[in-house]
Amino acid sequence: MAVDIEEAVKDWVDSPPHVYVKLKKTLEDPRSSFKEFSSIIGNDPALSARLLKIVNSAFYGLESEVETVTHALGIIGTEQLTQLVLATSVTKQFSGIPENLVSMDLFWRHSIACGVTAKIIADWIGERNLENYYLAGMLHDIGSLIIFKKFPVEAEKVLTRCRDKKECLFDVEREIFGSSHAKVGGKLLEGWGLPMSLCEPVYFHHRPNKAKDYPLVTKIIHVADSIVDEMNLGSSGEAIANSVSPKILDELGFDELPIVKFENQITDQYYSAMSVFL
Numbered sequence: 111m112a113v114d115i116e117e118a119v120k121d122w123v124d125s126p127p128h129v130y131v132k133l134k135k136t137l138e139d140p141r142s143s144f145k146e147f148s149s150i151i152g153n154d155p156a157l158s159a160r161l162l163k164i165v166n167s168a169f170y171g172l173e174s175e176v177e178t179v180t181h182a183l184g185i186i187g188t189e190q191l192t193q194l195v196l197a198t199s200v201t202k203q204f205s206g207i208p209e210n211l212v213s214m215d216l217f218w219r220h221s222i223a224c225g226v227t228a229k230i231i232a233d234w235i236g237e238r239n240l241e242n243y244y245l246a247g248m249l250h251d252i253g254s255l256i257i258f259k260k261f262p263v264e265a266e267k268v269l270t271r272c273r274d275k276k277e278c279l280f281d282v283e284r285e286i287f288g289s290s291h292a293k294v295g296g297k298l299l300e301g302w303g304l305p306m307s308l309c310e311p312v313y314f315h316h317r318p319n320k321a322k323d324y325p326l327v328t329k330i331i332h333v334a335d336s337i338v339d340e341m342n343l344g345s346s347g348e349a350i351a352n353s354v355s356p357k358i359l360d361e362l363g364f365d366e367l368p369i370v371k372f373e374n375q376i377t378d379q380y381y382s383a384m385s386v387f388l
């Protein structure tokens with residue numbers, strides 16, 4: 111199959127989520143103020159409403175009700191809010207993907223479940239900046255959407271083979287395309303100018319030992335991906351769960367895949383995140 115899946119990234123790199131890009135520019139300008147952030151977000155009423163819903167949900171667990179975007183900025187900060195804008199915008203960005211390959215609803219459920227699970231594991235380990243874990247989980251398979259959209263016929267063959275032979279998508283893609291959804295996704299996010307703390311876990315979520323600068327978040331995404339596949343939360347088209355090596359589990363402080371340990375927490379946060387992100 112002579113298709114270059116990495117080429118497909120070009121079509122998407124030029125159209126990053128619009129509001130996110132503006133916020134990021136504002137974030138990088140030391141002279142910018144809260145007021146500028148709120149007015150960029152305020153220009154998109156649907157986005158403002160979604161953000162307030164997220165900030166007031168169990169996802170944040172705040173005690174008092176947040177009623178305005180400015181108030182939300184004061185509580186969770188400009189950087190975190192910018193990341194949330196990205197999380198909520200990408201689901202809108204990728205519409206029109208052929209539903210015969212993977213249902214979009216199931217795909218985002220898988221992504222949200224992985225984000226929530228990564229955040230729970232990171233919290234248990236004592237990490238800060240949990241949004242980075244959520245976002246890396248939410249975006250880890252985004253390369254697949256580009257492949258589905260650009261090469262639906264080839265993608266269907268790959269998915270069918272994975273299902274029939276119970277093979278790992280990443281391995282079959284590498285055999286057939288010479289590249290993978292992990293690499294395509296990583297390139298997309300890098301092209302959008304996202305920090306390497308997000309790009310690296312996406313690049314290496316199937317081979318976490320390759321991560322150089324962000325091994326912890328990469329390993330956590332790898333483990334979270336496997337947990338949500340075992341728990342059957344959504345689907346990215348993958349026929350089998352990642353098999354996680356005992357070494358990686360040990361490095362994170364587990365003696366087995368921590369499904370039982372986190373199951374209740376994952377289920378609670380998954381349903382609450384779905385109600386606000388989808």
Ligand SMILES: [Fe+2]
Nearest residue numbers: 250251315316
């Ligand atoms: Fe994947």
Ligand SMILES: [Fe+2]
Nearest residue numbers: 250251335346
């Ligand atoms: Fe996945």
